[in-house]
Amino acid sequence: MKGNAALTFWFKTQFGTEHFPLHTGELSPERITHLLTAEEREKLESEWEQLSTQQEVLRIWQEGKLHHVDASYFDDFIISKAKKLDRGEFMKSARLIGEVIGHLEQYIGDGYVEYRVRHLIINGVFDIEGVPKAMRFYSVKLR
Structure with a gap:
């Protein structure tokens, strides 16, 4: 990276608050291009x-x-977070997915975590209530 490029990741949002992005997907192309040399970009x-x-x-x-890891790599983590949230009743799947994302040290999008929750439903780990057309429309409970 050029010079003190890591320091330039900090920026002010349109609301005047400071922000440090978790991944490059949060940066505009203009912010990214000045962080890399041509050689670094070609390597990437x-x-x-x-x-x-x-x-x-x-x-x-x-x-x-x-x-590279198996698609089920985070399943045990998802289950452990469901156990932590378990109150013996159905919980919104969005609540579980948010809990998982909020405690992961990796950046994994909510779509992937929801895919794994649905897989765990199919495999009998969770019961489902509602229609799984989007995470806000259904709830899950550990069996």
Whole structure:
């Protein structure tokens, strides 16, 4: 990265508050382009070309590198958070998904976590109440 590029990640939002993004998806292209040299950008593009040809669904960042993991990698974490929230009744799936995302050290989108919750429903880990057309329309409970 160029100079003190890490320091330039901090920026003020339109509301005047300071913000440090969790991932580059929160940055505009204009903010990203000045952070990398041409060589660094080419290296990252090459790495992406290689990654995009692989069949794995999920990758995590660990020990400074990307690692391919099984699609079920976060299932135990999802179940542990459901146990923490369990009050013996159905909970909104959005509540569970938010709890999972809020405590992960990896950036995983809510869509992927919801996909795994639905998979756990199909496999009998959770009971469901409602219609699973979107996370706000259904609730889950551990069996």
